[in-house]
Amino acid sequence: MNATLIEKLNGMDAETQEAMERSFMNDEETYLECVFDFLEDPSMQMLSDAVETRDEDAAARAVHTLKGLADSLGFMPLLDESADMLRAFRKGSSEEAFGMYENVRRVYDEFAEAIRSYR
């Protein structure tokens, strides 16, 4: 079942093998533990709340954390979307950044849905 989840993630352009080798000492069990922890991480919810209240700082902090998470787990599409949003915040284009939220949300939900189905 876990191999299937990894295949599923790879099918979503996640670089699971690279992430496992780089950050998890090739320990699949720990990697999958962290993949499931991804569902419990509050960053996405914090980002949604911040976007709703138009709180730039909070939104930038949340998307920063989300980006790091995606990077560590090798969720490349999510890494790309969150990196774009963070970059927009950093160059002061908050409206542009807020406009990217839906892309981040969509990719996040795809990963979350995939993982949840293997829980």
Added chain:
Amino acid sequence: MNELKYTMLVADDTKVNRTMISRIFRDRYNIVTAENGLEAMEALRREKVDVMVLDIIMPEMDGFEVIAAVRADEKLKGIPIIITTAEREQSERRALELGADDFIYKPFDSVVVEKRVNNITQKYLLEREKMDILIREHEKRAAALKRQAEEDGLTGVYNRIGFRSCVRDNLKKHSAGSALLLIDVDEFKIVNDKYGHPMGDELLIRLAACFRDATEPGDVVGRIGGDEFAVFLRSAGSRQNALNKANALIFQAARIRKEIGLVENHSISVGVVYVHKPEEDLEALYQIADRALYIAKENGKGCAAVIEQADAGSAEKGDQPDVFQSIAVKYVSVDEYEAPNKLYADIAALVDHEIHGGALFLSAQEGYPIKYVSQTLVKALGYQNIEELKSVCDGKWEYLIVQEDRAHIVGILKRQLARKGHYLLEYRLRKKDGGIFYVRDNGMLGEPENGQPTLLCLCMDVGDIGE
């Protein structure tokens, strides 16, 4: 499973990061985790942390604040800190300036993380272990020096300085119910002069060991002068207990002298002060015990005298101190009683301090007149005075009355009498009204009546056994 020697604190608000770091180091460190800076500080104060991997951007208290707080804390400032940061955060410079030891980029490369953390911590831990060893050696040396300064080189017990220091500490906590015994080795000069100094040293060593063995954990034994010892009984509990302990030491001392080949029947003299109320003034207690020791020596040595702390106070106002005598010497050097006059002299010493005890030695034999009578005893028996008591003696009784804890003297006297061809018929003491005052097979008396003092009474018929 091996117990891990070192502890790592991983502080990161993202659980995945905490898990990753823990995975890398879980085989070599006890891992403690924190979700923010405040939790990290709590963990640092709660646990003995050897290294910290610290995220910079965290809620509540960020990584910069944690570094500053740790480096400002005297107890924590030496802990190596490795920060974790995203490559483009550019926070490593500030963190290093604040005192972080190194940084690692996210996403973590487990090999880089492992190498960097190990490089930092191995150096630190090695230095700390060296320092710990130095500190332990220093402490050991300091303890050895202290011991040397406070220990008597010959006997291994405390010397005067050590004894006083230790007893002073004790008096601050345990003075009420304690007792101080000053001990003088009787005729020690004779031992040195007649048998040589090695024998004198042997006697001192054996006595010190005996005092140490005879005391309880927490009691203090010291050699405070050439042939002077002192014993502090932390929980004597009562004046009688303190006196009993002194008598036990006198008995042991006499045994030791015989064991090592000293033929003279000498022992030790003991002055005791019983401390029944809190007293931290060691000098005051010394003075009282010294007075008691003087009394013991005046009474022929080889015995103990005890003065209670409060009695000493009344003595200063001119009253007679309430002195309890011991005649322990009488059974450890019993051979001396081959000479009756010596026995008389010892009993006389006892009678002189008849407040709570006394002795009566009456003899019907020619040349052995009534010698000493305790007024306390005379009254206890119902007689008006000694003359009246004498008048009722029918010429065939000998009496010896000693303090209540001297039951063993009965056995000694039995042997004495047996050597003279006499035997002990019974123990009793006749009252004026013809009744028996107290009777016990072992010579011990029952409860005192009408406030009369409790005495051990021995009444002997020393007539010839004949056919």
